[in-house]
Amino acid sequence: MKTLIVAEKPSVAADIAQALGGFTRRGGYFERSDLLVASARGHLVQLGVRKDDDPGFNLARLPVIPQRFALEALPGTQQTLDLLRQLAGRSDVERLINACDAGREGELIFRLIVEYLRVRKPIERMWLQTMTATGIKQAYAQRRSDADMRPLAAAARSRAEADWLVGVNATRALTKANLVAPGELVSAGRVQTPTLALLVDREEEIRSFEPRDFWEVIATLSVAAGSWQAKWFDPAFKPNADPAARADRTFDRSMAETVQQACSGVTPNSVKDSSKPVRRNPPKLYDLTTLQRDANARHGFSAKTTLSLAQALYEQHKVLTYPRTDSNHLPEDYPPKVAQVLKLLPQGFQPFAQAILGHGWLTPRHPVFDNRKISDHFAIIPTGKAPTGLSEAESRIYDLVVRRFLAAFHPPAEYLETTRLAEIAGYRFRATGRVLVSAGWLAVYGGEAASAAKEKGKDAGKEVQNLPAMRAGEPVSNDAVTVRTGQTTPPPRFTEASLLAAMENAGKLVDDDALAAAMKERGLGTPATRANTIEELLSEKKRYLERHGKELVPTGKGIRLIQSLRDNGLVALASPELTGDWESRLARIERGQETREAFMAGIAGTTQDLVARIRAKAVAAPAGAAGVGAGTGTDIGCRCGQAKLQERPKSWGCPSCGLTIWKEMAGRKTRKTDVKALCKSGHTPVLDGFTSKAGKKFSAALRLAAGPGGGKVEFAFDDRGPAPRQDARQDLSRQSRPDTPGRATAPLQHAAPGVQPRRPSTGSRGRKGSGDFEPPPH
Numbered sequence: 001m002k003t004l005i006v007a008e009k010p011s012v013a014a015d016i017a018q019a020l021g022g023f024t025r026r027g028g029y030f031e032r033s034d035l036l037v038a039s040a041r042g043h044l045v046q047l048g049v050r051k052d053d054d055p056g057f058n059l060a061r062l063p064v065i066p067q068r069f070a071l072e073a074l075p076g077t078q079q080t081l082d083l084l085r086q087l088a089g090r091s092d093v094e095r096l097i098n099a100c101d102a103g104r105e106g107e108l109i110f111r112l113i114v115e116y117l118r119v120r121k122p123i124e125r126m127w128l129q130t131m132t133a134t135g136i137k138q139a140y141a142q143r144r145s146d147a148d149m150r151p152l153a154a155a156a157r158s159r160a161e162a163d164w165l166v167g168v169n170a171t172r173a174l175t176k177a178n179l180v181a182p183g184e185l186v187s188a189g190r191v192q193t194p195t196l197a198l199l200v201d202r203e204e205e206i207r208s209f210e211p212r213d214f215w216e217v218i219a220t221l222s223v224a225a226g227s228w229q230a231k232w233f234d235p236a237f238k239p240n241a242d243p244a245a246r247a248d249r250t251f252d253r254s255m256a257e258t259v260q261q262a263c264s265g266v267t268p269n270s271v272k273d274s275s276k277p278v279r280r281n282p283p284k285l286y287d288l289t290t291l292q293r294d295a296n297a298r299h300g301f302s303a304k305t306t307l308s309l310a311q312a313l314y315e316q317h318k319v320l321t322y323p324r325t326d327s328n329h330l331p332e333d334y335p336p337k338v339a340q341v342l343k344l345l346p347q348g349f350q351p352f353a354q355a356i357l358g359h360g361w362l363t364p365r366h367p368v369f370d371n372r373k374i375s376d377h378f379a380i381i382p383t384g385k386a387p388t389g390l391s392e393a394e395s396r397i398y399d400l401v402v403r404r405f406l407a408a409f410h411p412p413a414e415y416l417e418t419t420r421l422a423e424i425a426g427y428r429f430r431a432t433g434r435v436l437v438s439a440g441w442l443a444v445y446g447g448e449a450a451s452a453a454k455e456k457g458k459d460a461g462k463e464v465q466n467l468p469a470m471r472a473g474e475p476v477s478n479d480a481v482t483v484r485t486g487q488t489t490p491p492p493r494f495t496e497a498s499l500l501a502a503m504e505n506a507g508k509l510v511d512d513d514a515l516a517a518a519m520k521e522r523g524l525g526t527p528a529t530r531a532n533t534i535e536e537l538l539s540e541k542k543r544y545l546e547r548h549g550k551e552l553v554p555t556g557k558g559i560r561l562i563q564s565l566r567d568n569g570l571v572a573l574a575s576p577e578l579t580g581d582w583e584s585r586l587a588r589i590e591r592g593q594e595t596r597e598a599f600m601a602g603i604a605g606t607t608q609d610l611v612a613r614i615r616a617k618a619v620a621a622p623a624g625a626a627g628v629g630a631g632t633g634t635d636i637g638c639r640c641g642q643a644k645l646q647e648r649p650k651s652w653g654c655p656s657c658g659l660t661i662w663k664e665m666a667g668r669k670t671r672k673t674d675v676k677a678l679c680k681s682g683h684t685p686v687l688d689g690f691t692s693k694a695g696k697k698f699s700a701a702l703r704l705a706a707g708p709g710g711g712k713v714e715f716a717f718d719d720r721g722p723a724p725r726q727d728a729r730q731d732l733s734r735q736s737r738p739d740t741p742g743r744a745t746a747p748l749q750h751a752a753p754g755v756q757p758r759r760p761s762t763g764s765r766g767r768k769g770s771g772d773f774e775p776p777p778h
Helices: 010-020 078-088 104-117 133-141 146-177 192-208 253-263 288-299 303-315 335-344 347-358 392-408 440-453 496-504 513-519 530-538 556-567 577-590 596-617 672-681
Strands: 002-007 024-026 029-031 035-039 045-050 070-073 093-099 123-125 213-223 226-233 270-280 413-424 427-438 477-487 545-548 551-554 632-637 644-647 651-653 660-662 687-691 697-705 712-716 761-763
Touching: 002 010, 002 078, 010 029, 010 035, 010 093, 010 133, 010 303, 035 078, 045 104, 045 146, 070 104, 078 093, 078 104, 093 104, 104 146, 123 146, 146 577, 146 596, 192 496, 192 530, 192 551, 192 556, 213 253, 213 413, 213 427, 226 413, 253 427, 253 477, 288 303, 288 392, 288 496, 288 530, 303 392, 303 530, 335 347, 347 392, 392 440, 413 440, 496 530, 530 545, 577 596, 632 672, 672 697
Parallel strands: 002 035, 002 093, 093 123
Antiparallel strands: 024 029, 029 035, 045 070, 045 761, 213 226, 213 477, 226 427, 270 413, 413 427, 545 551, 632 644, 644 651, 651 660, 687 697, 697 712
16 A cells, blocks of 8 residues: 655655655656655645625625635646546555645645545645755654644634635725725735734834934044044933933034033043943844845845745755744754754855864754744754755855854854043043954854844944043043034835834734734744735735835825724724734644634634624725726616626626626526616516526526615516515525525525535635735626
8 A cells, every 4th residue: 555745846746755765757746666756836725615605895795704615726726636636546545644844834735635635544744844865754754643733734724714704805895895995906914904004104104204403512532542532421311202312412402502612622521441341142043034134135135035045945956944934943953963064064164164063162052952942943054965056146045044054153252342431521421442352153254244243232323433542541632522413314114124024023013912922923924924925015906015126115005005994993904913813822723722613703703893894984986986806897887877887707796886796697697688687677577597406497587676785686486567575586696596496485595605625616816824815806
């Protein structure tokens, strides 16, 4: 008997086959006596809802909350799914191994495929941390059981369904409510909308900022060895609510002039030096977000570009470990592996590698080794494989990772910091100088040491200069005292680097301590999805952000969305608290402390409340607004008298009242003449060609009954004037079919949302793990 290993990508499947050995390639898969290896191509299957249960953009009938989600194949994936179905269904295949990416998303990709294919065979898990042959063999040898993975699978599926419910319903409801951009798609979601709010809030700070003049008093002092500049400061200053206030500036011009006049030409009463050692610790290893931030700041790479490059260095070149990680630590049993990698690094890095090994800086007690700070994956580090055939951009990312890896195992940089205080006419002046005593980790960066040193630290804004040597008791000359004028500046606009940092640290914006703690590890989105979130906000379809050089600037549409949410009591959708609550509960599901059913029940309630609030605030679309998925204009005037119908792929719809007339009802194609009759007279003559769920042919008229959302189309089994009584109507707003043709019956019982995976469905295509979904137009 054989086992089928399913990888996430073809390149990973090839690596697994090569590492485990003995395989023969057979078209799209590999085979040996006991194993088959095949692959997905990322997401193959998406969540959706049966078209019979899908109200589309009809605000009156939202929200759509399937009791069970439909599954549908993504475009272009059927051939891959057919191959996996064939292999999984073989009589000699007794079990499957999930070798998709180790984490929530890889678990989801595999589980959706298995459910879609209706595979009922035992499952095991390969947890791949590196794509080296050793790493693959280790993952295969240490396979995890299906029982061990079920809590992670439950959390992954819950997150995906919750994102679908909130994203799809919020997008459709906001679009039809005409609160933001009438006639345009208004996309919203759990991750993208709070991220947009960060940028909108920053833009509001910038636009409302009123610059203020401030004054500084500068004394130029000198001794025999040279001169320096010292700045007057108020020793009694205490930080307050004004972020622009500082001890060494004043907003009172007369105060600055008073200090200048009092001190000009006056010999300092005393000048004293005080020195202290200062240590700057090495930076932590890279996780994906910090790598994206550095690559953007140093090389101008977008977050999406950096992820793509890092993924290529992992999958194709195999010179880096898995990049989609949120950890900057390594497993506690990794010191021998690190020592091995250090010895294998390219020659240009060997002086630093040998220093680490020679001085004994690599020890099991090094703080980088900490299992408690590793979730799905450890930090991004080199694998030790020689980098060959890299592009220039790939080389830059590789260089960043290797230097950070080397720096992390070097000792701190050490400085001697000298503060020189001068007292002149009772006023105090200060200057700071710093001398590098030991380069420590800065040596790894060579000429870039200065910029590397400025990455972090509470003294980032301190003015540091080279202070001339001063002998004890040496007289000090006061050469000049001047007043320097400055002006406060608004906070800077976000770049991708600073936005990534803000998304990562969004938990700090959450007041609830428990929710903030839940977001501490993940923030808004995940390292793997933040780049896509930014790109989606910039996309032509959404137009919420624009790039101005390196700056990210919200558009008018983006600003209106956030303002509308806040003005209409929908603050939760624009704040990170929603993500905090979800992450807290998803973590509990992963630990087996909360059930998936309880979580999803809460999400359903949140969705219903969200749509109800939006519906209550909805306004009519202005004349001329085409509406979402408007399609092709027609000459058919809607019965509401406010607009002409738009023809869509599956329906005709009114952009004003929301009326939807499906192109197929109960197995019969709706003709344009039927649509005209409905809109003109409110009913059609008796029509032939309908088919009941029982498969019986029947005839009936179509009637347009009044109701919310433009009304609804019903069956009527007579052809007389007004619409039939309520007990003689068949609601076709969900394309239902009567079981008993030939007479009026009670309203239809719609098909239960318990859906077979391959039934027709309306899916909402979302990129991997994005957390934000957007429904396709009808």
